[in-house]
Amino acid sequence: AQRVTQPEKLLSVFKGAPVELKCNYSYSGSPELFWYVQYSRQRLQLLLRHISRESIKGFTADLNKGETSFHLKKPFAQEEDSAMYYCALKGQGAQKLVFGQGTRLTINP
């Protein structure tokens, strides 16, 4: 079974502080992991995916298969980062895409 767990429903940090949003997963095969973001009044959109290993808007995420985690990090938070963040998992070669519970990130000025 595929399962994604985001342990923090709410996360609040000050502008300029580091941010880490946690994501743990459970999947018996090879996973593909994603982070999606939903800004206020906008559609859910892809932030980054583990296979591309890129940094988007200063965010990075590394897949740790040993710890079954895919935490999202940013060294210096900005006010425009305030949004709802979802971690998602798809099995390699499969089509089922499941999401975690989401973390609402608030960046305080």
Added chain:
Amino acid sequence: NAGVTQTPKFQVLKTGQSMTLQCAQDMNHNSMYWYRQDPGMGLRLIYYSASEGTTDKGEVPNGYNVSRLNKREFSLRLESAAPSQTSVYFCASRAANTEAFFGQGTRLTVV
């Protein structure tokens, strides 16, 4: 460039009424999905369709049915709405090895 379009945007139903949520995509994607978004529960997969002509249950399929009418359209039907189905519903589509693209959501209230 419409992407994924959902109709309606808002709907209020009485308990026991039926309705169909429509979703269409113009990106020639094979896979389509229906999710519901509830506070504290995140996005939960209701049904998905890996390709035209196929549908599969997700995490919370009870009380719902789906139809993959053609490659473009994937509808979600509530046969007898219940207050527990009050939620925001999202449709999404994706091609192989690409990201999922989401619709703007349908806010459904069942009274």
